[in-house]
Amino acid sequence: MQAFDFVAPTSVDEAISALAAGGGRARPLSGGTDLIAQLQEGRLALDTVVDLKRIPELMAISISGDGLTLGASVACHSINANQAIRDAYPALIDSTHLIGGTQIQGRASLGGNLCNSSPAADSIPNLIAHNVTCHIAGPNGRRSVAVEDFCTAPGRNVLEIGEFLVSLEFPTPPANFGAAYLRFIPRNEMDIAVVGAGASVVLSDDKSTIQSARVALGAVAPTPLFVQEAGDALAGQPVSEETLAKAADLAKAAARPISDMRGTIPQRNHLSAVLTQRALRIAIDRARGTKTVDELGRLNGHG
């Protein structure tokens, strides 16, 4: 691994300056679980690494009636250990529990997972299902982007030189809301998603009709894929396997995967439908209060 300068600013402005000064050869660091591995393997060469974890805003968790604002560098472990988040956003734990093992979860952050911008990232379809907004700081001030618009290509995103992700904002879940993230991996641990699916629903008060829904897929396109048409097709429909199957077919139609060492095109197309339908089922069960996070943990391979 090549030597690099390490900077640890304590304010957003200092971080912006450090990143802007480094140009394309400076990168922010949160947990470093992707960045350091890429540096070690020679996939990335940098002059400067800017650690954001000493900036209070990046490490803050703020949960209230207005929703949840999560600092971009907050470690998955801190999310898993936060009962208020677990109560209000139980489906978020689907992702934070399966990114790495216990030690990795002590470092890895949702912000880092998003900024690494892997098409197969385990948190992004879930963030899309949760309708998250990304808050960005940079030399030209602050701006916000819908999470489904954040990634632009494998490993690329909307961040310009000098910009970094400050926080993720989750709206307050409406009544009768449920969500889920599911991935398919050949083993039961230590794998990258062949396909991932995030889904959320809002049910009617009698919980028989889907008022609105959001569906997103991972590892089937150059970026995590928001499948708006699948959610639209569910809106106003009764909860039934037939309805879910229709949304699953739309997700499959939206997928445009490649064949690689982790999966084939036919397999990924097929799994897009299978996982969408399964994720929707779990989201609906949760909206109805009939499924627990622990059960889902097992489904996702954490026995």
Add this chain to the structure above:
Amino acid sequence: MAGTKQNGTGNLSANGQNGYKVIGTRPVRPDGVDKVTGRAVYAADVQMTGLLHGFVLRSPHAHANIRSIDTSKAEALPGVRAVVTAADLPEAPDRVEDLGEGAINLKYLSDNILAHEKVLYHGHAVAAVAAINPHIAEEAAALIEVDYELLPPVMTVDDALAEDAPILLETLRTDSMGEIGTEQTNLASFFRHQRGDLDAGLAGAHLVVDRTYRTETVHQGYIEPHAATALHSADGQITIWTSTQGSFAVRGQVCEILKVPVSRLKVVPTEIGGGFGGKINVYVEPVAVLLSEKAGHEPVKVIMSRADVLAATGPTSGSNIRVKIGVDTDGKITAALAELYYEAGAYPGSPVGAAANVSLAPYAIDNLQVDGYDIIVNRPRSAAYRAPGGTNVAFAVESVVDELAEKLGMDPAEFRILNGAKENDRRPDGLQYAQIGQIETVEAIRDSDHYQSPLEGKYRGRGIASGYWNNWGGQSSATAVLNPDGTVNLNEASTDIGGTRASIAMQLAEAMDIEYEQVKARVVDTDTVSYNDVTGGSRTTFATGLAAYNLGQQLLKDMKSRLADQWEVASADVRYEDGTFSAGSESVPFVEAAGLVQREEPLMASSTVHPQDFGPGFSTQCVDIEVDPDTGKITILRYTIAQDVGKAIHPSYVEGQMQGGVAQGIGWAINEEYIYDDEGHLLNASLLDYRMPTALDLPMIETIMVEVPHPAHPYGVRGVGEVNIVPPAGAVANAVYQATGVRMDKLPISPANLLEAMWAREAEAAELVPGDD
């Protein structure tokens, strides 16, 4: 003769069985404390003053001529102490030598260390750097300029044997049963085992099943990457510290490659983090020596990364296999044909020969033919892997056997018992069996709680399969020093991978009728005892154990003789019973005698052995699986292995071997494979994407130790390390058929492959509408 059985892990009693005091107990291993406290020194842990760090530059191409290598920029980088290429290696003769577990052409051996004219696989070593730290070494390697002329890659059996196939090795000619061909070729050798009348046997069959199979390249997956530290002293003496299955095999290979006499090289074995056959060939050891010499006789450590390990060491062959078996109306096999095409990697030497012996070994067959083809391709040079070649061919044979039993309406266990090989039957190559336990392992599975319990539910299935491994004897030497306090230092040179310091010490303790704790076993370097073959072929507890037994006998004989002198009686009148020497009115316990007999002169013993009569091992296994029909993913619900273990010296370590072999076999069956792109680049050289099973992918593996003692060993020991990996792929494939109706004709049975096979079957079923002939 029926064997005795030990089920599960229950028997933890301090007393052994069958009159043994130590054998059959489960004492703590001598290396245990250091290993669980992190104090044990593995290859990469070796430290010394002035240590330099090496880095190996590897080929980014699968097949290319090397036009030139320019190392000047690397040499100029501050902190760099040495750069070496193949030009620094002595010229190697085109001659075959046996230096480990099988023969190797010395030119190929040298060429695999650092490529000479050509690179033959992605990851082939091309040059190496030594520098004051690993980062500078890596940086310098990137400054080495290699001019390659790209050649088309030859990746599979079919590529290699195609009419116009590119040639990998200019001078290679096919060795066809001793007859050397005249044409350039990628077919290194062909052989045939034949007996009876194959055609007549097949013609007379009531039913014949004829299938072809494909299996992919897989790696041994030892957890510790290869690493070596070398010091080439100014006086010409060389020391290598490395993790290896055979310190003498390292000495032999390095001395041949570097053209130095054995007296100049000492190999010091470190603790080893797994080998499974993959730590017999040398890779970085000669490179570290070259770097040390060139860097001014400073010590150099070279550590392989995980990616290097996967790309450039290990793997075992992918293969194409055809199996054709005929049976009569009673289910007796009338004839069998097996055609084995094994990919050797870049140089000749796939395990196809061993595979041929494994192929039909569990069955008594009068008419058979087994053809073997050793084929070179642009993949890393294949190395031994636990029962080399066995898993591939057993997958094929056991799939056909299962289909035959099904079509006959026979229970698959009964089919195997009806056709099972026993004493005096012959292996495919003609070797006649002494007392063996194949049928006993099938009976153990048939009668097991697992096989007798019902399996219910959709997409669930149960499969069984059998397997054979010949094991090995090999050469061992050891010494024993009697301490005056009644303990014994046991010095042996067999690498301890699976608890052999304990299992060998136990045999010495048993032989001397002393406590296991009185024996201090250690693995010593190549200057300290005489030659030892590798820890491989499941030979160590058998052969080095035999040497330990001899040491015990020798020490007792000498102790009796010295006591006889002191007591002024005939040696034959000194008795040794229950740990006490006696003659007439004289009597002295062992511990006291140890001091008594050494008052005038110290006492030690040495033993060298080369047993030829080693007993083969058999195993039969049963697995229950469930398939997710929407994803093609297999869950292993329950697994039971029965294995003929001869006599279990340390039952926990025998069970560990059985479970370990099954775990690796399951990985081979369901997920492990080398994945290449069209240009021959290895895509999954990481443990993230080379998918070995994790603890969450396996159930507790139930063990049934079937003890059919091996008649040619004082304690009935047979090798137990390898046969357990032979049946799993076949057992899983047969269970997949029961669960889904799909007969898989390839490994791995990964979710993608199984899903596709299930789709193909559905499509076929949809075409066969009722009434349509």
